[in-house]
Every structure is written in structure tokens, then in C-alpha cells.
Amino acid sequence: MPEERSELRKAGLKVTHPRLQILKLLEETPQKHMTADEIYRSLMSGGEEIGLATVYRVLNQFESAGLVRKHLFTDAGGTSTQACYELDEGGHHDHMVCEDTGKVIEFYDEQIEKRQEEIAREHGYEIVNHSLVMYVRPIKKA
Amino acid sequence: MPEERSELRKAGLKVTHPRLQILKLLEETPQKHMTADEIYRSLMSGGEEIGLATVYRVLNQFESAGLVRKHLFTDAGGTSTQACYELDEGGHHDHMVCEDTGKVIEFYDEQIEKRQEEIAREHGYEIVNHSLVMYVRPIKKA
DNA sequence: CTAGTTGCAAAAGATTTGCAGACGT
DNA sequence: ACGTCTGCAAATCTTTTGCAACTAG
Numbered sequence: 001m002p003e004e005r006s007e008l009r010k011a012g013l014k015v016t017h018p019r020l021q022i023l024k025l026l027e028e029t030p031q032k033h034m035t036a037d038e039i040y041r042s043l044m045s046g047g048e049e050i051g052l053a054t055v056y057r058v059l060n061q062f063e064s065a066g067l068v069r070k071h072l073f074t075d076a077g078g079t080s081t082q083a084c085y086e087l088d089e090g091g092h093h094d095h096m097v098c099e100d101t102g103k104v105i106e107f108y109d110e111q112i113e114k115r116q117e118e119i120a121r122e123h124g125y126e127i128v129n130h131s132l133v134m135y136v137r138p139i140k141k142a
Numbered sequence: 143m144p145e146e147r148s149e150l151r152k153a154g155l156k157v158t159h160p161r162l163q164i165l166k167l168l169e170e171t172p173q174k175h176m177t178a179d180e181i182y183r184s185l186m187s188g189g190e191e192i193g194l195a196t197v198y199r200v201l202n203q204f205e206s207a208g209l210v211r212k213h214l215f216t217d218a219g220g221t222s223t224q225a226c227y228e229l230d231e232g233g234h235h236d237h238m239v240c241e242d243t244g245k246v247i248e249f250y251d252e253q254i255e256k257r258q259e260e261i262a263r264e265h266g267y268e269i270v271n272h273s274l275v276m277y278v279r280p281i282k283k284a
Numbered sequence: 285c286t287a288g289t290t291g292c293a294a295a296a297g298a299t300t301t302g303c304a305g306a307c308g309t
Numbered sequence: 310a311c312g313t314c315t316g317c318a319a320a321t322c323t324t325t326t327g328c329a330a331c332t333a334g
Contacts, residue, residue, distance in 0.1 A: 013288090013289095014287095014289070014332085014334075015333075016288090016332080016333075017290095018289085018290070019289090035323095036324080037323085049290095050290090051291040051292065052324090053290085053291070053293095053324085053326085054289080054290055054291065056324060056325070057290085057326095058289095060325095072216065074214065074273075081298085081299080082322090082323065082324095083324090096261075096262065096267065098267065099270055107261055109261055111253070111257050112254050112258070115251060115253050115257075116276055119238075119249055120276055123238065123247060123278075124281055125240065125278035125279060125280055125281060126278060126279055126281050127277070127278050128241055128277045128278055129276075130274070130275065130276040130277060131274070131277075132258075132275075133273050134258055134261075134262055134269050134272040135269070135270045135271040135272060136265075136267035136268060136269050137267060137270050138266060138268075139263070139266055139267060139268050155313095155314095156307085156308055156309080156313060156314070157308075157309095158307075158308070158313090158314060159315095161314090177298095178298085178299080179298085191315095191316085192316085193316040193317065194316090195301085195316070195317075196315055196316065198299060198300070199301095199314085199315085200314095223297070223298065223324080224297090224298065225298085225299090
């Protein structure tokens with residue numbers, strides 16, 4: 001599967017083992033959002049040779065290259081100081097984080113997007129970027 | 143103005159000099175959003191005796207008490223790792239950060255709020271909290 | 285061959301914590 | 310007086326950087 005190789009080349013990055021590993025991991029992980037440390041541990045326990053510093057460096061390069069997006073969620077207790085990364089598949093979307101399970105759900109809403117543009121415009125600005133995260137909890141029937 | 147004193151008491155906190163100073167500063171600052179370090183520096187240069195650790199401790203207590211809100215904005219370059227705090231005046235609002243000037247603008251939009259609730263509900267969740275930040279730039283006229 | 289990469293260890297930056305002394309009530 | 314605070318310094322934690330060895334093209 002040389003697909004990842006060309007993604008890297010296109011980004012102007014040499015095709016190295018660590019980069020391929022990280023890219024592959026991000027593509028295959030079911031949770032889709034991982035911290036640098038989770039990536040590091042995951043690769044290590046998979047028997048790979050890699051340094052944590054390399055993981056950070058590669059993620060930054062990937063982010064600059066637009067291969068990956070970085071998020072700063074605040075976990076349940078408000079005690080997260082750790083960034084997490086997800087593959088950038090192109091389509092923008094926002095996030096919902098379940099406070100009970102930590103599960104991250106993606107969503108996209110045309111209405112909200114539009115309204116945001118309008119609000120910015122009303123203030124004389126244009127949106128460069130935006131981040132919407134909803135911290136939620138399952139509705140308990142009762 | 144004993145107003146601040148009772149706010150502290152109500153929060154179950156002793157009325158001490160550092161706490162009063164920080165509360166007052168947050169009430170009076172025009173920018174409304176300050177980092178722990180900015181607060182520390184501001185008080186120090188105002189001739190106050192205070193430790194940075196105390197600023198952090200007090201802000202955390204204020205946050206738990208609901209007197210203050212903590213935000214993790216990402217400044218222009220994406221290079222912010224510093225939290226900033228604002229007085230919690232009760233009314234919820236979202237933020238727009240100007241990438242050129244760093245200015246923080248607050249706004250509230252009923253439509254977006256409603257839509258968020260709906261989306262969460264559609265997924266079987268209820269919103270505990272949410273954070274919407276738009277990183278914007280002044281519209282440049284041709 | 286040569287510039288880009290890597291791993292390690294050390295550095296940095298933000299925030300937290302242990303502790304002895306000081307202070308509010 | 311008592312338990313709560315405070316300031317300082319040291320500790321933590323995440324992320325970055327210096328450097329010498331290594332590797333892709």
C-alpha cells in the first residue's frame with residue numbers, strides 16, 4: 001500500500017519508518033483521536049523502535065503539512081493538558097466529547113457553520129478557523 | 143466596596159489580600175481575559191506582594207467556586223499553551239479571537255445554542271458544557 | 285554523497301505541590 | 310488559638326531542542 005508513501009512525498013517529507021508507522025496508526029486506530037503519548041506507547045508496545053520526541057516532531061510536521069489536525073480537548077475533570085491528533089481527511093467537522101466514556105463523536109452542521117460566518121461578518125471579521133467542542137453526557141431515561 | 147468580600151465568603155474562601163487583589167483586577171481589567179502570568183505581573187508591577195503559585199491556586203479555587211472561567215485559546219500561531227481566565231458573570235457566551243490583534247470579542251447567538259442542543263439530543267446526549275471559539279481576521283476592503 | 289531524520293538526554297514552559305511561617309476569624 | 314493561606318523552591322508534566330549518529334534519495 002504505497003498510498004501513505006506518496007502522501008508523505010507530497011508533503012515534502014522523506015519516507016521514513018517512524019513517519020509511516022505514525023500515519024498508518026492514525027489511519028487504523030478506531031478511536032481516531034490519539035495523544036502523542038498514546039501513539040508512542042502504542043507503537044512501542046507493537047514492537048517498534050521510536051522516540052517520543054520523534055512522535056512529537058512528526059506530528060508537528062504532519063500538522064503543518066495538513067495531514068493531521070491537533071485538538072486541545074479538556075477531559076472530564078477539566079484536567080487535560082494534552083493535545084490529541086486526528087487524521088485530516090479534508091472535511092471540516094466539530095466534536096462532541098462524552099464526559100462519561102471519553103468517546104469523541106464528530107458532527108457537522110450547516111446551520112451552525114453559516115451562522116458563525118454571519119456573526120463574524122457582523123463584527124467586521126472573517127473566520128480563519130474555528131473550534132466547537134461540546135462536552136456531553138448520555139441522556140438518562142427515567 | 144465589600145462586594146468582593148462577600149463573594150469570597152459565599153464561595154467559602156477566607157478574605158485574604160491576594161484573593162481580593164486578583165478579584166479586583168479581573169473586575170477592572172478592560173481586556174477581561176488574562177493569563178495567570180499576566181495577573182501575576184500586573185499585580186507585582188502594581189506594587190503588590192504575591193507569588194505566582196498563589197495566583198494559580200487562587201484562580202483554581204475561583205474556578206471551582208464558579209467565580210471565574212478558564213479558557214484554552216490558541217493564539218495566532220497555534221502556539222499557546224497558556225490558559226486565560228475571565229470573570230464568570232453568569233451569562234454564557236462564546237468567543238472570537240482576532241489573529242491580528244489578539245483581541246477577544248464575546249458573543250452569544252441563540253440560534254447556535256439551540257442547534258447545539260438539538261444535535262446533542264439527536265445523538266442521545268445532553269450538553270454539560272461547550273466551547274466555541276472562532277479565530278478571525280478583520281475583513282480587508284479591496 | 286548530503287541534507288533531512290532519528291533517538292537520547294537535557295531544556296523549556298506552564299502549572300502544581302511540600303512545607304514552614306503568617307494570617308483571618 | 311486554629312485551621313486556612315501564602316511564598317518560596319522544588320517537583321511535575323507535556324512538549325521542544327541540541328547533538329552526534331544514521332539513512333533516504
